[in-house]
Amino acid sequence: MSESSPTQEQAAAPEPAKEKERLFGLLDLDARFDLTRFRLIRALLKSRWMPLALILFNTFMFMIILVATLLGGFSAGNYNFGIMLVWILWWVLLMFVLVPVFARAWCLMCPFPIFSDWFQRRRLINIGEEPKKPWGLNRRWPKWLKNMWLMNVLFLVTTFFSGFLTVRPFATFVLLGSVILAAFIVGLVYEKRSFCLYLCPVSGFQGLYSQFAAAEIRRKDDAICKAHKKKTCFIGNEQGHGCPWLLMPFKFEKNTYCGMCLECFKTCPHDNMAFNLRPFGADLLVDTKLESKGLDEAWKAFIMLGIAVVFYLGFQGPWGFMKDMIRGTTLPGFLSYIAFHTVFCLAVIPGVFLAFCWLSKLASGNREVPLKKVFTGFAYTLIPLGLGVWVAFSFGIILPNGSYLLHIASDPFSWGWNLFGTANFPWTPVLTGYLPHLQGIAMLLFYLFSVDYGTKLARRIYPEPAQAKRGFVPILAALTAVTFLFLWLYMG
Ligand code: SF4
Numbered sequence: 124m125s126e127s128s129p130t131q132e133q134a135a136a137p138e139p140a141k142e143k144e145r146l147f148g149l150l151d152l153d154a155r156f157d158l159t160r161f162r163l164i165r166a167l168l169k170s171r172w173m174p175l176a177l178i179l180f181n182t183f184m185f186m187i188i189l190v191a192t193l194l195g196g197f198s199a200g201n202y203n204f205g206i207m208l209v210w211i212l213w214w215v216l217l218m219f220v221l222v223p224v225f226a227r228a229w230c231l232m233c234p235f236p237i238f239s240d241w242f243q244r245r246r247l248i249n250i251g252e253e254p255k256k257p258w259g260l261n262r263r264w265p266k267w268l269k270n271m272w273l274m275n276v277l278f279l280v281t282t283f284f285s286g287f288l289t290v291r292p293f294a295t296f297v298l299l300g301s302v303i304l305a306a307f308i309v310g311l312v313y314e315k316r317s318f319c320l321y322l323c324p325v326s327g328f329q330g331l332y333s334q335f336a337a338a339e340i341r342r343k344d345d346a347i348c349k350a351h352k353k354k355t356c357f358i359g360n361e362q363g364h365g366c367p368w369l370l371m372p373f374k375f376e377k378n379t380y381c382g383m384c385l386e387c388f389k390t391c392p393h394d395n396m397a398f399n400l401r402p403f404g405a406d407l408l409v410d411t412k413l414e415s416k417g418l419d420e421a422w423k424a425f426i427m428l429g430i431a432v433v434f435y436l437g438f439q440g441p442w443g444f445m446k447d448m449i450r451g452t453t454l455p456g457f458l459s460y461i462a463f464h465t466v467f468c469l470a471v472i473p474g475v476f477l478a479f480c481w482l483s484k485l486a487s488g489n490r491e492v493p494l495k496k497v498f499t500g501f502a503y504t505l506i507p508l509g510l511g512v513w514v515a516f517s518f519g520i521i522l523p524n525g526s527y528l529l530h531i532a533s534d535p536f537s538w539g540w541n542l543f544g545t546a547n548f549p550w551t552p553v554l555t556g557y558l559p560h561l562q563g564i565a566m567l568l569f570y571l572f573s574v575d576y577g578t579k580l581a582r583r584i585y586p587e588p589a590q591a592k593r594g595f596v597p598i599l600a601a602l603t604a605v606t607f608l609f610l611w612l613y614m615g
């Protein structure tokens with residue numbers, strides 16, 4: 124009997140079992156719970172009324188918001204239906220529940236692109252035969268702009284006017300009106316949801332933080348997708364439209380650009396799409412080619428962190444002069460705020476982070492690993508931390524101001540109505556004595572996620588475990604310093 128060659132032995136040997144990665148050493152990061160296993164949920168996701176019914180409801184609500192903000196003009200914002208609904212209720216829901224738990228669930232029900240969808244498709248509900256050529260110019264978005272940079276800039280520019288948006292209804296009217304109009308105009312020229320993918324100011328941070336979310340839409344079984352040559356989830360069929368977000372539902376790996384529109388549930392003839400619940404943050408470990416990644420997502424994370432600092436100082440901090448600058452009490456003050464805000468978000472924070480990444484490389488002792496890989500890789504640690512900062516900030520919005528919602532629900536246009544008997548409900552801050560504690564708890568909780576994912580990312584960045592351990596120390600110091608900074612800001 125001839126001895127088998129080493130190569131044959133290797134081929135015959137079973138692959139060594141891949142060690143499972145666990146969140147906090149406990150929860151298997153590959154664990155998924157597919158909600159479509161429940162027939163009712165499956166039927167709901169496949170219905171053409173889902174998410175259309177939610178979009179129509181929100182379109183109605185946004186029409187009321189537009190009317191209220193237009194009528195409100197330059198009056199005080201805290202008694203305006205539009206301001207309270209957008210900047211208190213919607214923002215807090217977004218940061219507390221929609222993004223951290225359900226990823227881009229807001230995009231699922233967002234009314235902004237409804238008019239361009241309607242125009243391009245020439246139908247709102249039924250599909251019939253997919254139109255051969257959608258209405259509009261249907262152009263491809265320029266390749267060099269297929270990233271988050273435009274959204275980064277637009278979001279930053281929007282925050283320049285935050286001091287007006289939250290107190291002057293007309294400013295909110297202009298912003299919302301512009302977004303709805305821009306979504307429509309872009310839809311006339313560019314294909315499908317190009318506006319959502321590359322322009323919407325709300326899209327960038329949802330895409331970034333949805334990587335942390337506890338939900339995802341993914342294919343169930345690769346083999347079924349490979350065998351299904353027609354790829355109806357991408358091209359569409361008589362049940363639904365091809366992915367409006369230009370993704371390939373049969374192979375995408377991260378939440379970032381999936382708008383959760385649910386079309387692929389309708390167009391897959393094999394019911395091979397899943398709506399999974401999963402451990403928080405599972406997407407943070409998905410990118411493997413870190414050195415070839417663009418820097419747009421990293422800058423989005425820096426910008427979100429910078430905005431949180433500036434917003435805290437301007438809206439919840441003790442320094443009145445900062446409030447005056449953001450609210451544009453004087454032109455020089457307002458311009459100084461814009462200059463500081465821009466340099467702080469675009470240059471100071473990334474510069475400091477780069478310095479810590481350089482220290483990380485130095486501490487690791489690995490000279491070969493590209494600094495860009497260390498920078499883009501560890502930038503993912505800022506996603507849980509940044510989200511925590513915004514959750515903490517949102518406590519500072521809802522607890523002192525939530526009671527205004529009762530007033531405006533009863534009298535949305537300030538016409539003296541009392542629809543639900545709550546029009547005269549006085550301003551009542553709720554649990555504000557516990558506010559610093561809640562903010563502190565949120566910060567610490569999300570810090571722990573950042574640290575846990577940081578250790579895992581270090582093992583992807585550096586080839587040797589010892590290098591990963593040493594290389595993570597400066598990043599741990601940076602994450603801890605940022606956490607202490609916000610604990611100091613929030614808790615004093
Ligand atoms: S990307 Fe913007 S416009 Fe598009 S669905 Fe999401 S929030 Fe709405």
Ligand code: SF4
Nearest residue numbers: 366381382384385387
């Ligand atoms: S993969 Fe595309 S079609 Fe499916 S839910 Fe996401 S955006 Fe919609």
